[in-house]
Amino acid sequence: MSKITLAESEERARYLRDQLNRFGYEYYVLDAPTVSDQEYDQLYHELVAIETAYPELIVSESPTQRVGGKLLSGFEKVAHDVPMLSLGNAFSLEDLENFDQRIRKLTDKPFTYTCELKIDGLAISLKYEKGIFKRGATRGDGTIGEEITQNLRTIKAIPLRLREPVTFEVRGECYMPKSAFAKLNEDRDEKGLEIFANPRNAAAGSIRQLDSKITAGRNLNVFLYGAANFDELAVKTQSELLTKLSEIGLRTNTLRQECETIEEVWAFIEAMREKRLTLPYDIDGVVIKVDDFATQEEIGYTVKAPRWAIAYKFPAEEQETILRDIEWTVGRTGVVTPTAIMDPVFIAGSTVQRASLHNVDLVKEKDVRIGDTVLIHKAGDIIPEIISVNLDKRSEDSEPYTIPTNCPACDSHLAHLEDEVALRCLNPQCPAQMKEGLSHFVSRNAMNITGLGVRVVSQMYEKGLVKDVAGLYTLTMDDLLQLDKIKEKSANNILSAIDKSRENSLERLIFGLGIRNVGAKAAKMLAEEFETIERLMAASKEDIDAIEGFGETIADSVVQFFALPEVAVLIEEFRENGVNLIYKGPKKAAVIENDSIWQGKTVVLTGKLTTYTRPEATEMIERLGGKVTGSVSKNTDWLIAGEDAGSKLTKAQSLNIPVWTEAEMVRHLESSGTNENE
Numbered sequence: 001m002s003k004i005t006l007a008e009s010e011e012r013a014r015y016l017r018d019q020l021n022r023f024g025y026e027y028y029v030l031d032a033p034t035v036s037d038q039e040y041d042q043l044y045h046e047l048v049a050i051e052t053a054y055p056e057l058i059v060s061e062s063p064t065q066r067v068g069g070k071l072l073s074g075f076e077k078v079a080h081d082v083p084m085l086s087l088g089n090a091f092s093l094e095d096l097e098n099f100d101q102r103i104r105k106l107t108d109k110p111f112t113y114t115c116e117l118k119i120d121g122l123a124i125s126l127k128y129e130k131g132i133f134k135r136g137a138t139r140g141d142g143t144i145g146e147e148i149t150q151n152l153r154t155i156k157a158i159p160l161r162l163r164e165p166v167t168f169e170v171r172g173e174c175y176m177p178k179s180a181f182a183k184l185n186e187d188r189d190e191k192g193l194e195i196f197a198n199p200r201n202a203a204a205g206s207i208r209q210l211d212s213k214i215t216a217g218r219n220l221n222v223f224l225y226g227a228a229n230f231d232e233l234a235v236k237t238q239s240e241l242l243t244k245l246s247e248i249g250l251r252t253n254t255l256r257q258e259c260e261t262i263e264e265v266w267a268f269i270e271a272m273r274e275k276r277l278t279l280p281y282d283i284d285g286v287v288i289k290v291d292d293f294a295t296q297e298e299i300g301y302t303v304k305a306p307r308w309a310i311a312y313k314f315p316a317e318e319q320e321t322i323l324r325d326i327e328w329t330v331g332r333t334g335v336v337t338p339t340a341i342m343d344p345v346f347i348a349g350s351t352v353q354r355a356s357l358h359n360v361d362l363v364k365e366k367d368v369r370i371g372d373t374v375l376i377h378k379a380g381d382i383i384p385e386i387i388s389v390n391l392d393k394r395s396e397d398s399e400p401y402t403i404p405t406n407c408p409a410c411d412s413h414l415a416h417l418e419d420e421v422a423l424r425c426l427n428p429q430c431p432a433q434m435k436e437g438l439s440h441f442v443s444r445n446a447m448n449i450t451g452l453g454v455r456v457v458s459q460m461y462e463k464g465l466v467k468d469v470a471g472l473y474t475l476t477m478d479d480l481l482q483l484d485k486i487k488e489k490s491a492n493n494i495l496s497a498i499d500k501s502r503e504n505s506l507e508r509l510i511f512g513l514g515i516r517n518v519g520a521k522a523a524k525m526l527a528e529e530f531e532t533i534e535r536l537m538a539a540s541k542e543d544i545d546a547i548e549g550f551g552e553t554i555a556d557s558v559v560q561f562f563a564l565p566e567v568a569v570l571i572e573e574f575r576e577n578g579v580n581l582i583y584k585g586p587k588k589a590a591v592i593e594n595d596s597i598w599q600g601k602t603v604v605l606t607g608k609l610t611t612y613t614r615p616e617a618t619e620m621i622e623r624l625g626g627k628v629t630g631s632v633s634k635n636t637d638w639l640i641a642g643e644d645a646g647s648k649l650t651k652a653q654s655l656n657i658p659v660w661t662e663a664e665m666v667r668h669l670e671s672s673g674t675n676e677n678e
């Protein structure tokens with residue numbers, strides 16, 4: 001190629017950018033590409049070559065400038081100029097009829113509805129200034145979101161420059177296509193990484209990456225469906241808005257329909273229910289909006305949501321498959337749990353092959369048999385469960401399932417205790433129970449010894465390196481080097497993690513011991529109350545029962561546990577090996593009665609927290625007068641959602657419960673501690 005001048009290059013670069021933007025528009029928005037990938041790549045590389053020769057020609061909206069930028073250390077908070085509201089939910093035709101009647105009372109004018117697919121991803125907002133993409137944010141709590149511009153720039157369907165130089169904010173849903181989700185999970189599974197439960201979680205995890213190169217590799221996509229501060233667009237209805245968005249280069253979903261009546265709305269919903277499984281992306285319902293903006297304003301808003309729109313949610317998906325086997329596993333307390341192994345089926349966004357059957361009584365009650373056709377769904381759209389057996393499809397020679405009589409791990413006789421639904425292995429030396437007990441002891445909320453996954457723990461036990469949990473504290477380098485794949489470096493890490501755990505406050509040890517009915521919260525209360533292991537061991541049933549919120553069941557379990565002679569030996573071993581047996585946290589009387597914002601609030605924590613562990617966050621919230629509960633209900637004041645939050649988040653959103661990010665929680669915890677006036 002003969003060398004071209006700067007002026008010539010400038011003109012050529014502009015031409016190439018325009019061409020590439022047009023091809024992108026045709027591909028992503030019109031869904032009608034006019035060039036092959038090869039032709040596109042050729043022009044793209046030519047542009048890269050020019051920009052490499054003349055870096056001064058690079059503009060931020062060049063298609064070459066999607067990936068890059070710096071590695072972030074966190075996300076900035078941004079306040080939305082116009083709040084991002086949520087929607088009320090409808091689950092039946094009746095709910096929709098009520099909605100229709102309700103809003104018709106609020107306006108005299110006749111109106112129509114626009115029905116759109118409810119894309120199952122996460123809401124985003126994009127700011128364009130004079131047609132240039134300037135800033136993108138997550139919805140956050142609706143008022144304050146997180147700035148994720150750099151990551152959004154990697155999504156090719158988001159134009160860096162619009163086809164008109166307009167200034168406004170556009171809103172929509174960022175999602176992961178089903179195919180990208182399947183491939184991502186396959187890759188992660190191969191690498192031994194945790195898999196995402198569904199495309200929505202995968203999209204949420206991908207958009208919150210600090211390294212935008214990772215986001216770029218995740219194949220995210222968007223549909224835009226709303227706007228704020230959009231006077232410039234000069235549109236009067238939702239359907240005009242969607243047409244306009246698409247004209248200026250923004251990707252909208254074409255599966256939408258204007259409807260005069262709720263009957264027509266219902267027909268659209270039914271059609272989409274059918275279509276749903278064939279779509280390349282997940283939808284969880286249909287959003288119904290009053291089409292005319294002036295009428296929308298007349299109908300108005302509640303604090304959290306517009307009155308002029310509603311989200312119809314599909315009921316959970318169901319699928320039939322064949323039961324091939326029932327696998328029985330022994331838990332830490334000897335409970336033997338059945339798991340159904342089935343032919344794989346794709347359901348509610350992921351492939352399912354296993355489902356918990358919960359307990360032996362349920363297996364009997366459902367009369368499930370190997371070879372049966374079973375109907376499965378995902379509870380809360382996440383946990384696979386067998387709903388029923390299709391008896392019409394049962395083969396004539398099918399035989400009732402034979403419940404095992406012996407432990408799959410130690411072969412000892414299984415007991416079905418009278419007041420229990422479960423089968424139990426009563427052998428305290430059962431290797432499966434011992435391994436589970438070890439895994440529990442080292443887990444995050446217990447002694448938090450990192451580097452000891454299930455496989456390592458299991459081998460340690462099998463090789464006789466540890467016989468009980470106290471045995472971890474006598475492990476040597478030589479012991480660890482006997483384990484598969486453990487070299488000096490990881491052995492050192494394990495030893496120092498074990499060493500560090502010696503300093504843990506007492507509640508971690510109490511929880512780690514795995515006393516029946518004593519969870520992390522009860523363990524903390526016991527440590528707070530008795531302060532040393534000696535005093536706890538000496539406590540009577542009455543002493544324990546007297547703790548607020550405790551009952552006889554916990555008191556009995558604790559007393560029985562510490563009465564066992566082998567437990568006394570175990571505690572002595574901890575002591576000899578330098579494990580701390582004293583409570584180090586704040587004293588019980590230190591509950592601060594103040595006017596912190598946490599006072600009297602009920603909150604739920606979900607997802608992965610990174611700044612504090614869950615028990616730490618719980619403790620801080622409780623000290624500030626709040627209450628932490630395990631499940632979301634209408635009594636929940638706030639849901640605090642860490643990374644990869646799942647069904648609790650969905651539930652909170654459906655109940656319109658405010659959702660906080662972890663960073664918001666930290667900010668409120670830390671400011672409540674220092675500034676009592678907040």
Ligand code: IVH
Nearest residue numbers: 085086087116117118119123173225287311
């Ligand atoms: S409109 C004020 N339209 O559903 C109206 N939302 O439950 C705000 N969603 O937070 C939303 N597809 O994340 C609207 N076509 C659609 C949608 C949609 C998905 C999500 C969105 C919103 C949630 C409300």
